[in-house]
Amino acid sequence: MLVLYGQKLSSRLLLGTALYPSPAVMADAVKASGTEIVTVSLRRETAGGKSGGQFWSLIQSLGVRVLPNTAGCHSVSEAVATARMAREVFGTDWIKLEVIGNHDTLQPDVFGLVEAARILASEGFEVFPYTTDDLVVAERLLDAGCKLLMPWCAPIGSARGPQNPDALRSLRGHFPGVPLIVDAGIGRPSHAASVMELGYDAVLLNTAVAKAGDPVAMASAFGKAVEAGREAYCAGLLEPRDMAVPSTPMIGMAAFS
Amino acid sequence: MKTFIRGAGVAGLTLAHELAMRGADVTVVEKRREIAGNASWQAGGMLAPWCERESAEEAVLTLGRAAADWWDAALPGHVSRRGTLVLAPARDTGELERFGRRTSAFSQLGVSEIAVLEPALAGRFGRGLYFAGEAHLDPRKALLALRDKLLGIGVRIEFDRWAVSAAADIEVDCTGISDRRLELRGVRGEMLILRTGEISLTRPVRLLHPRIPIYVVPRTENLFMVGATMIECDAAGPITARSAMELLGAAYALHPAFGEAELVETGVGVRPAFADNLPRVERDGRHIRINGLYRHGFLLAPAMARQAADIILGNPAAKELALEAHR
Numbered sequence: 266m267l268v269l270y271g272q273k274l275s276s277r278l279l280l281g282t283a284l285y286p287s288p289a290v291m292a293d294a295v296k297a298s299g300t301e302i303v304t305v306s307l308r309r310e311t312a313g314g315k316s317g318g319q320f321w322s323l324i325q326s327l328g329v330r331v332l333p334n335t336a337g338c339h340s341v342s343e344a345v346a347t348a349r350m351a352r353e354v355f356g357t358d359w360i361k362l363e364v365i366g367n368h369d370t371l372q373p374d375v376f377g378l379v380e381a382a383r384i385l386a387s388e389g390f391e392v393f394p395y396t397t398d399d400l401v402v403a404e405r406l407l408d409a410g411c412k413l414l415m416p417w418c419a420p421i422g423s424a425r426g427p428q429n430p431d432a433l434r435s436l437r438g439h440f441p442g443v444p445l446i447v448d449a450g451i452g453r454p455s456h457a458a459s460v461m462e463l464g465y466d467a468v469l470l471n472t473a474v475a476k477a478g479d480p481v482a483m484a485s486a487f488g489k490a491v492e493a494g495r496e497a498y499c500a501g502l503l504e505p506r507d508m509a510v511p512s513t514p515m516i517g518m519a520a521f522s
Numbered sequence: 523m524k525t526f527i528r529g530a531g532v533a534g535l536t537l538a539h540e541l542a543m544r545g546a547d548v549t550v551v552e553k554r555r556e557i558a559g560n561a562s563w564q565a566g567g568m569l570a571p572w573c574e575r576e577s578a579e580e581a582v583l584t585l586g587r588a589a590a591d592w593w594d595a596a597l598p599g600h601v602s603r604r605g606t607l608v609l610a611p612a613r614d615t616g617e618l619e620r621f622g623r624r625t626s627a628f629s630q631l632g633v634s635e636i637a638v639l640e641p642a643l644a645g646r647f648g649r650g651l652y653f654a655g656e657a658h659l660d661p662r663k664a665l666l667a668l669r670d671k672l673l674g675i676g677v678r679i680e681f682d683r684w685a686v687s688a689a690a691d692i693e694v695d696c697t698g699i700s701d702r703r704l705e706l707r708g709v710r711g712e713m714l715i716l717r718t719g720e721i722s723l724t725r726p727v728r729l730l731h732p733r734i735p736i737y738v739v740p741r742t743e744n745l746f747m748v749g750a751t752m753i754e755c756d757a758a759g760p761i762t763a764r765s766a767m768e769l770l771g772a773a774y775a776l777h778p779a780f781g782e783a784e785l786v787e788t789g790v791g792v793r794p795a796f797a798d799n800l801p802r803v804e805r806d807g808r809h810i811r812i813n814g815l816y817r818h819g820f821l822l823a824p825a826m827a828r829q830a831a832d833i834i835l836g837n838p839a840a841k842e843l844a845l846e847a848h849r
Contacts, residue, residue, distance in 0.1 A: 286577045286578065287579075287797060287798050287799035288707070288754075288798075288799075289798040290798075292797070318707070318756070319705070319706070319707030319708070319756075320707060320755075323797060422732055472732075476620070
């Protein structure tokens with residue numbers, strides 16, 4: 266059972282709600298994925314505090330937990346202000362914290378991220394920080410009050426899949442008790458399965474489902490892949506070997522000399 | 523049969539035309555003082571059902587493919603049938619692949635073919651898609667011309683008025699986002715109009731980008747319409763700095779001459795949409811509604827007008843058509 270800030274969850278897939286062909290398709294994809302948490306970008310959906318009422322009602326009708334998101338914030342003050350606004354609009358202490366450092370790669374500004382996380386944690390927010398796979402930054406985020414980490418595996422929306430599995434493995438090894446969620450860069454269900462096989466606790470994605478030819482079918486595929494990867498990790502994976510090992514017994518076979 | 527239509531946007535005026543041409547008595551009431559200002563006024567005016575299929579459902583293509591013919595018949599000379607050019611910056615050519623996989627009825631272009639179609643863009647893009655069957659019009663000129671034509675054929679259009687006469691046999695609501703129903707939502711769209719004599723384009727150009735896809739539609743007098751954002755929000759306030767920056771940045775990426783252009787207008791419209799982003803014709807007794815045209819006003823209004831006119835004037839096939847519209 267996955268526990269994030271005290272909330273027990275049975276699905277290990279978190280889904281974004283942007284970029285779908287229509288809200289109806291988004292709603293069907295959320296249902297097909299089995300997800301229990303959706304992210305909603307405050308900035309885009311409300312254009313500065315004025316609510317996109319219908320879109321928000323539709324999301325509420327899905328019966329899933331909402332994780333508001335500071336997507337598109339480029340500074341600490343902007344991210345903090347957006348988080349405070351999100352707490353009012355969505356009525357939750359949860360916040361997916363994004364402080365973007367580079368406009369092209371949407372790479373997190375890890376320095377600003379740590380600073381914003383500290384401010385928000387001190388105000389009682391339960392922070393889901395979108396970070397890189399850097400170990401030291403991860404430690405600083407935990408020091409700042411984050412109880413979980415959301416490293417990227419590739420740039421947002423790039424669909425490239427895990428670019429540095431060793432770094433992801435290292436994070437897992439260093440923080441065995443901290444929920445780790447791969448946040449960005451997943452393009453295919455096999456990518457999601459592979460990070461789950463590394464022992465990651467969950468996967469958050471958006472574009473790979475929203476921009477698929479059939480978002481609803483792709484959402485279902487990702488739901489299965491995440492489950493398969495988790496089950497495989499729990500079952501204990503076979504380590505790769507350099508030599509062939511026969512699966513049929515050698516003893517009792519005819520001996521040739 | 524007296525029909526009152528509320529709303530003189532593209533939905534209301536196309537329906538008025540469809541009804542008047544079939545001999546009906548039509549009055550249009552509009553709460554604004556003039557045609558300008560509604561969502562249709564801010565539209566791109568692209569009649570591009572094949573390109574729209576990239577993100578829209580099949581119904582948009584089915585309902586929209588006859589739009590250019592409808593406009594051509596209603597307003598001869600307004601429709602420009604020069605196709606649509608779809609381009610992507612060198613590092614985003616993956617977007618072109620994706621666009622091509624989701625659409626049909628296009629040809630692949632290389633550098634030389636792009637130069638032939640749009641000499642101003644020669645050498646700037648290595649690959650592109652050309653949707654030869656698509657068309658565009660200038661929405662503002664089309665709306666004004668439609669108004670004038672309607673007045674000429676006996677349709678009454680009353681501005682600055684909201685009340686519908688009690689004598690109406692049929693009332694049709696075509697008020698877009700002003701029709702405050704629970705299931706209708708607004709999708710804010712922001713656009714710019716630039717003026718430059720340094721380049722000329724002869725057809726709409728779509729520039730793909732993973733985050734900020736834009737289109738540039740050439741108009742007369744060296745004007746170019748650059749659109750449009752899609753924000754889940756029904757606020758109609760002024761364009762944000764960020765949106766303006768993104769639209770301008772993308773236009774500049776299409777051609778640096780846009781960097782020297784005059785920014786003559788910024789506009790904001792709120793598109794009315796249902797959850798499936800498809801339009802509907804609905805009937806409740808003598809009340810009919812056409813709404814949910816979303817980003818497809820000029821593309822889908824003719825099909826919706828035909829369906830509504832069939833219902834109003836009793837076309838026997840109307841019931842099925844209405845169901846189809848509901849999908």
